Amino acid sequence: MRNDTGVRMTDGLAERQFAYSYEGKELHAVIPATTPDLAYYYDGTWEGWLCCVGESYLAKEIPGVIVPQTEEDGFVEENLFYTRTIVTRTDLARRVCNGIVARIGADFLQILQRVFCSCIPDKEAQMLLFTHKGFRYGKQILYLRQDVAVKNVLKGLRDLGREVDKWWGFVRFSDVRGILVAVIGAKNHVLPFIAPHFCDRYHNETFMIFDRNHRMALLYRPGEKAIVPMEEFAIAEISEEEQRYRSLWKQYYDAIEIQPRHNETCRRTHMPKRYWDFLTEMTESEDCISAYKELK
Amino acid sequence: MDVLEKLKILADAAKYDAACTSSGLERKGTGFAMGSSRDFGICHSFAGDGRCISLLKVLLTNCCSFDCVYCVNRRSNAARRTAFTPRELADLTWQFYRRNYIEGLFLSSAVWKSPDYTSEQMLKALEILRYEYQFGGYIHVKVIPGTSPLLVEKLGTLADRISVNIELPSSGSLQKLAPDKSKDKILLPMKQIQNKISENRQGRGRFGGIQPVGKQKELAKGTDANGLLYDGSITNITKEETDSRCLEEATPYASQQTDRNALQKPWKKGRSSFAPAGQSTQMIIGASPESDRQILRLTEGLYHQYQMKRVFYSAYIPVVEDSRLPSKETLPPLWREHRLYQADWLLRFYGFTASELLDETNPQLHPYLDPKCHWALRHPEGFPVEVNRASFDELLRVPGIGTESAYRIVRARKLCLLDWDGLKYIGVVLKRARYFLLCKGKPFPLLSRSKEDFLMAMMSPKERALFRQRERQWFQPSLFDGFTTDAPYSEKGTASVPVLDDRQKEALQCVTIPVFG
Numbered sequence A: 001m002r003n004d005t006g007v008r009m010t011d012g013l014a015e016r017q018f019a020y021s022y023e024g025k026e027l028h029a030v031i032p033a034t035t036p037d038l039a040y041y042y043d044g045t046w047e048g049w050l051c052c053v054g055e056s057y058l059a060k061e062i063p064g065v066i067v068p069q070t071e072e073d074g075f076v077e078e079n080l081f082y083t084r085t086i087v088t089r090t091d092l093a094r095r096v097c098n099g100i101v102a103r104i105g106a107d108f109l110q111i112l113q114r115v116f117c118s119c120i121p122d123k124e125a126q127m128l129l130f131t132h133k134g135f136r137y138g139k140q141i142l143y144l145r146q147d148v149a150v151k152n153v154l155k156g157l158r159d160l161g162r163e164v165d166k167w168w169g170f171v172r173f174s175d176v177r178g179i180l181v182a183v184i185g186a187k188n189h190v191l192p193f194i195a196p197h198f199c200d201r202y203h204n205e206t207f208m209i210f211d212r213n214h215r216m217a218l219l220y221r222p223g224e225k226a227i228v229p230m231e232e233f234a235i236a237e238i239s240e241e242e243q244r245y246r247s248l249w250k251q252y253y254d255a256i257e258i259q260p261r262h263n264e265t266c267r268r269t270h271m272p273k274r275y276w277d278f279l280t281e282m283t284e285s286e287d288c289i290s291a292y293k294e295l296k
Numbered sequence B: 001m002d003v004l005e006k007l008k009i010l011a012d013a014a015k016y017d018a019a020c021t022s023s024g025l026e027r028k029g030t031g032f033a034m035g036s037s038r039d040f041g042i043c044h045s046f047a048g049d050g051r052c053i054s055l056l057k058v059l060l061t062n063c064c065s066f067d068c069v070y071c072v073n074r075r076s077n078a079a080r081r082t083a084f085t086p087r088e089l090a091d092l093t094w095q096f097y098r099r100n101y102i103e104g105l106f107l108s109s110a111v112w113k114s115p116d117y118t119s120e121q122m123l124k125a126l127e128i129l130r131y132e133y134q135f136g137g138y139i140h141v142k143v144i145p146g147t148s149p150l151l152v153e154k155l156g157t158l159a160d161r162i163s164v165n166i167e168l169p170s171s172g173s174l175q176k177l178a179p180d181k182s183k184d185k186i187l188l189p190m191k192q193i194q195n196k197i198s199e200n201r202q203g204r205g206r207f208g209g210i211q212p213v214g215k216q217k218e219l220a221k222g223t224d225a226n227g228l229l230y231d232g233s234i235t236n237i238t239k240e241e242t243d244s245r246c247l248e249e250a251t252p253y254a255s256q257q258t259d260r261n262a263l264q265k266p267w268k269k270g271r272s273s274f275a276p277a278g279q280s281t282q283m284i285i286g287a288s289p290e291s292d293r294q295i296l297r298l299t300e301g302l303y304h305q306y307q308m309k310r311v312f313y314s315a316y317i318p319v320v321e322d323s324r325l326p327s328k329e330t331l332p333p334l335w336r337e338h339r340l341y342q343a344d345w346l347l348r349f350y351g352f353t354a355s356e357l358l359d360e361t362n363p364q365l366h367p368y369l370d371p372k373c374h375w376a377l378r379h380p381e382g383f384p385v386e387v388n389r390a391s392f393d394e395l396l397r398v399p400g401i402g403t404e405s406a407y408r409i410v411r412a413r414k415l416c417l418l419d420w421d422g423l424k425y426i427g428v429v430l431k432r433a434r435y436f437l438l439c440k441g442k443p444f445p446l447l448s449r450s451k452e453d454f455l456m457a458m459m460s461p462k463e464r465a466l467f468r469q470r471e472r473q474w475f476q477p478s479l480f481d482g483f484t485t486d487a488p489y490s491e492k493g494t495a496s497v498p499v500l501d502d503r504q505k506e507a508l509q510c511v512t513i514p515v516f517g
């Protein structure tokens, strides 16, 4: 069986035995205790975070928080913390990266990369703790589900996976002069994970998916793709043809419901309200259909 | 008529179809102009009734020359009629797909002029999509009973899944409610599709069907032919027969084919696959008087002899008033549909046979207990089972243990004996299972074996609510004296079943059984 981490899990039994040895409290002998009033600043990139791991490993300290911000930006509760700014260094990042692959495993690194894109609170510090434990215990750490850091990290992973599933279906493109554009608002940074699917499916098209919450966009044209930062984007004008297909879709959406069986709860569980802003069928009003008819 | 109007009418007419999945086929987009298929299926939206919208589910036309009593499109019903042109349909699919509204097309149709004429129209739409546009998305097409085999074959090569609706669970009902359809017309294309699919899989050296071939034969032998659909004649059509009929009927259509052939190019190089996502079918539940037992045996026959991927049930929603049908006030038997799906699941994944689940004395599925629970209560001799010794198959038969849990148990106990804590730890839900299991020879500690507690543990919250509701009614029978109806199932129980019915009494009786352990 594969679980959501993509790592082959052994049975609960192994988990249990491991858990008992955990209860035996060897953990803190190796992993330094967390220093709650120490804060790391880093530049918010993946490499930056790897450097945090490297620095914390070298200094044998675990910061209470890690903030994706440089010191110049200012940090609100500055005086409550001792701060350290971690400078991103490619060589250190690469060393940490290699270290994780060699000592814990490539799939562990993959998990970290995915969780880094998720939106769990305080993810950097949780992941740092998780990595430290990984170094101490190896891949088995994944079975230690009662550990807070492990639990949070796995939750992040699951959250991300679920949201990726949803966006595969909920992205709505509009045709703007032959180019497909879509706006989404994801909680997690899903673009890198939905990209392969869309690039495969629409491999002859030129398209863009803009994530309003992360201010990032996935750009694709045949043979080329990129995920780039983008400040703002809005679809300026909707062509007549585009409006026509939107109305048709809305019409279809309304017609397919079996009204006597209307079930709002069920719809909301599968399609939570936060997605509705991005769904053509939920934003287009009934008027659009009549407006379209008049146009005719 | 404008496409918008057409879409409204033709989507509305197609909405009662249950089967709208796009899963079971993984195909990369490279090689097509656009489109791919994911084997887990993607839901693109959810309609107001909570159902997933994955495919563009429409009829090609609702003009029908047949007269099936239960259908809004029948010729004797006054309704607005319209039809898509193949081009309109292809464009609509293409444009919807391009905007990521849908996963593909689910094309079905009423019978316009003749089955062959309609199928040719459908085929045209598919040809435009596949050959001209090089569309790689998912296509499910419904075959009309009576379509000539050559057309079925052509549809099958272009579609990913192909299905023929069996419509009603017996030939008698079919005759009564769908006079223009007949068992032969339905079974012939079904058989042909099955042959084509397995031919194709054998050709590619792959193993086809849902069960190992040996097991299929064994099971098919074991099934009592009398219970099968259409009086056991399910196997009557041999492969040779299909082929010969193919040849006979092929001629007139083939003669028109020459010019179209010039246009065709293979939509994928070397493509020879026939309906790679398999065959499915659907029947209407509650429009005719068959028992659940008959329906399940039919289902079983369809799985084993026709290698269906899925059999879908659709609760009959009264849309027309007719003396041959349940009255228009009848609520759709959704609860029964749900039970049938549960039983269907047991047939497909849990190694149950239809005759085990239901027999002559027990022809209906239990309204308050799920089929597996009900089975277990009728077979106390098989319980309790020892977790550490029971085989995988035995574990699967324990109420409350699913494939996942059974799998976990089997793997975990390789390392050491499991006790109750261990079971909990590996994530087995014990609410029901604890009544049927022993761990290291010990029953679940401090387990209440009172009737009420046991019965409540056996029911899901929904079932409990239903049961309680009926119980209350039982205590005030005078209110409902006037009613007698023999429909024990209905979603909102208030409209029917005034008194504590036999099933409920039986549910209460069952409670005495599991004092074993």
Ligand code: SF4
Residues within 6 Å of the ligand: B064, B065, B066, B067, B068, B071, B072, B073, B074, B075, B109, B110, B111, B178
């Ligand atoms: S053939 Fe029968 S079920 Fe199909 S559309 Fe016509 S009347 Fe309805």
